[in-house]
Amino acid sequence: MKKFKPLLQTLIALLLTYLSLLVPAQTQAVRPGSMDCDQGCPVLAAGFPMPFLQDGVISPVGTLSINPFDILFIHLDEFLWMNFFISYVFWLALVLIAFKLYRIQHP
Secondary structure (H helix, E strand, O other): OOOOHHHHHHHHHHHHHHHHHHOEEEEEEOOOOOOOOOOOEEEEEEOOOOOOEEOOOOOOOOOOOOOHHHHHHHOOOEEOHHHHHHHHHHHHHHHHHHHHHHHHHOO
């Protein structure tokens, strides 16, 4: 069981990061060449604590697809890798704390 503990923690953190897409947010997007968003305009986003999926240029306005197939392969919305990494590290830290607290309570 100890061999699979880091893998389990990683998978739980990834699942929580993915589920954080259910938390709506708004971000500022700068889109050069656009009449409205040269300096930045608010767009729909999702993710917690850092929104890592935002409404893309080619997707219908005001929609986000949280389907993993759409995120990974179709790219209708913009996936922000740095924000994803920050969110993943946040959730991984919470998972590690939870595992540590469980171990303290149940030696």
